[in-house]
Amino acid sequence: EAGVTQSPTHLIKTRGQQATLRCSPISGHTSVYWYQQALGLGLQFLLWYDEGEERNRGNFPPRFSGRQFPNYSSELNVNALELEDSALYLCASSGRWGQSNEKLFFGSGTQLSVL
């Protein structure tokens, strides 16, 4: 069974451009989470989607946005890129919302570099 898949693996952009990152959850999972991990830092919660709806977002500016599609895959968009947006962006998925013991599984990440 396929795990969480993310694309692209690496993305290089210049300041001011827009970046789009994609994620496909594990089959049967309906929740998708996005995290940012800057070099040497911890995982910072960005966004959580479940059943197509944004359920929660972290302390990030509105230029970080996303959506979840009917097949539960998700897209993270970062507008007006800044140098400090350079980081590893991790997508994770879990089962049905409301099950507090659901486990979170991560994809391999997208390394975004802003020049």
Added chain:
Amino acid sequence: QKEVEQNSGPLSVPEGAIASLNCTYSDRGSQSFFWYRQYSGKSPELIMFIYSNGDKEDGRFTAQLNKASQYVSLLIRDSQPSDSATYLCAVNGGTYKYIFGTGTRLKVLA
């Protein structure tokens, strides 16, 4: 106060020893607790989870949870150089948002 706190380390232990990693959390409503291992440049990998007070063992790993003290720990027995990684503690609270600590870097010395 940070929601999930871990000592950043590095924690250095000799090969074959027991490594003890600790984590505290602030939300008393937290219900699920997880340990992830992250190798440099890789994504986090789930290695242990625990929901109830007490100990849970899986191979060389033991997770311990004390909800009264808001404390969760991970013991790694017979530590191997391949265990050298950053270990992330994660907590799932009432908001169903997974909060991660900043991780403890473990170095197992051969």
